[in-house]
Amino acid sequence: MTKQLLTERYRINNQNLALRKQFVLLTEAEIAVLKRLAGWGQAQAGPMAKEFYDHQFAFSGTAGFFEAYARQKGMAIESMRQHLEKMQAQYFRQIFEEATGSGEFGVDFFEKRLFVGKLHNVINLPLKWYIGSYALYQRLVRKHLRRSFWLRPGFRTKAEEAIFTVFNYDIQAVSDAFFYDYLESVGLELAAVQIE
Structure with missing residues (x-):
């Protein structure tokens, strides 16, 4: 049996994503700039991910969460951090890869971001x-x-x-995943949710 894509489950398609992109002004002009930045994005992704997690692991709220999660998974905290940095760098690179690839920021891109949102909800990382x-x-x-x-x-x-x-577009995907996952957890049928 094939697993249903989150975009299908949440009834997200290229038509309603076009409305989102239009609203946040993710236009051809922005995509052209991202294409020009592709080499920069590839080079900066790793150093930025390190700095990002320097802060995450210095802040008590997130550091405590990651330490507890690493214990729960039986994983050394340093191994977890390396994995998190790798995934964060990969996310940043995906922005530029999408721009230089199809340039659509469509269903395939959004599916990846929904998955990340659902994953963070499953592991119980506070949305804040x-x-x-x-x-x-x-x-x-x-x-x-x-x-x-x-x-x-x-x-x-x-x-x-x-x-x-693109960050705003990503926040929308993650928020949708958290929200729809919550609605399902309290027994609401997602088909009852009106989608634009």
Whole structure:
């Protein structure tokens, strides 16, 4: 039996994703900027993931969560951190790979992000920590863009806008997954939820 995709289960398709992209202004212009940043994104993904988890493991709320989760899984905390950094770097690279690939940010891209949201809900990471992490991620993006494009402030601004727009799109996917997973857990039939 084939496992149902989350996009199918939540009735997310290219048509309603087009509305989301239109609303958050994820246009061809932003995708063109992301394409130009592809090499930069590949190079910065690893260092940014390290800095991202430096903060996560220094903050008591998230550090405590990851330590408890590592114990539950019988995993050394350093091994868990290495895995988390690898996955975080992979996520950042996927933004630019999507732009240089199909450039659609459609159902296939959104499916991956829904899966991440559902996974974080299953492992019981508080949504406040997941969404709150984007404030840090935006700071890191600004910092790394400033270092790389300090003589090009106009391009840097366009780059920030493009990346942060995809971050917002990602937050929508993760929030949808958390929310729909919660609705199912309290017995609501997802088919009863109206989708635009």
